[in-house]
Structures are given as structure tokens and as C-alpha cells.
Amino acid sequence: LSPSAFAGAPPAFRTGLAKLDVASRGPLPERAALVGKRFIERIAQALTDARSSATVRGEGLMVGIDLGGQPGAGARLMRALLARGYITTTGGGRREVLVLTPPLIIAEELLEGFVQALGPALEEALS
Structure with missing residues (x-):
């Protein structure tokens, strides 16, 4: 017996690959690069304005805000943004x-x- 009938989720992977194939042939990659660059620049300015030591990095519209290695800081910011209507997630070994x-x-x-x-x-999450 297999412990999971869908281990590895091949149908989901095939669907994802088909979507990537279609998306790579249209204007989305160029748009993501352009819009993402502006988004990252605006976030960097917002971090400076907030006098935050956090840094932003990314490629296209895949963006990460590193909160300086503060354990749990990403989770606190995620909750503060959710209260304002923005759905995000966290990464890093300590959710920072x-x-x-x-x-x-x-x-x-x-x-x-x-x-x-x-x-x-940021002010709410890191104070």
C-alpha cells in the first residue's frame, strides 16, 4: 500500500508546468520584471522612511523583506498586515x-x- 495516493502530486505539477509554459510566451514576464522593480524600490523607500533596518530583495514580483534576523518578526508583521487586508507569508528559518x-x-x-x-x-509589529 502507498501511504498517500497523491504523494508528489503529479497532476498539480503538470498543471503548474503548463501554466508556466503559457505564461512564458506572453507579456507577463516583462510586466513582472518592470512592476516588480518599481515595487521593490517603493518598499525600500518605505523601509527607509520608517527608519527600519529591514532590507528588501527579490526578482520580479517575488519579494522578500528581511527583518534583520529577529526571530518571529516576519510572523508579527504578517499578522499586522493581515489586519490591514494584506495576505502575506513568512520565510527564513526563524520566520524573520x-x-x-x-x-x-x-x-x-x-x-x-x-x-x-x-x-x-512595521511600527506595530516591531515595537
Whole structure:
């Protein structure tokens, strides 16, 4: 007997590969690169404005905000942003990185709203 009928989830992987194939042939990669660059720049400015030691890095619209190795800081910021309507996740061995992976078709106004919410959420999460 197999411990799981769907171990490895081959149908999901095939679906994901098909989606990547279609997406790579359209304008989404270029848009993600352009919009992501602006998003990362705006986050960096928001971190500076908030006098935060956090750093931002990413590629396209896959973005991480490293909260300086503070254990649990990413989780606290994630909760503060969720209270403001933004769904994020965390990464890093100590959940010290906030991970942002918006859809490639996201409206830039929504990204700007996130940037505006970031400063107050940082203050709440890290105080």
C-alpha cells in the first residue's frame, strides 16, 4: 500500500508546468520584471522612511523583506498586515522574512496600497 495516493502530486505539477509554459510566451514576464522593480524600490523607500533596518530583495514580483534576523518578526508583521487586508507569508528559518508573491496581473494601485500600509504595520509589529 502507498501511504498517500497523491504523494508528489503529479497532476498539480503538470498543471503548474503548463501554466508556466503559457505564461512564458506572453507579456507577463516583462510586466513582472518592470512592476516588480518599481515595487521593490517603493518598499525600500518605505523601509527607509520608517527608519527600519529591514532590507528588501527579490526578482520580479517575488519579494522578500528581511527583518534583520529577529526571530518571529516576519510572523508579527504578517499578522499586522493581515489586519490591514494584506495576505502575506513568512520565510527564513526563524520566520524573520516576510514573503510577498502577488499575482503577475496585480494592479499597481494595490501594490501602492501595500506600500502605504507597510510603515504603520512595521511600527506595530516591531515595537
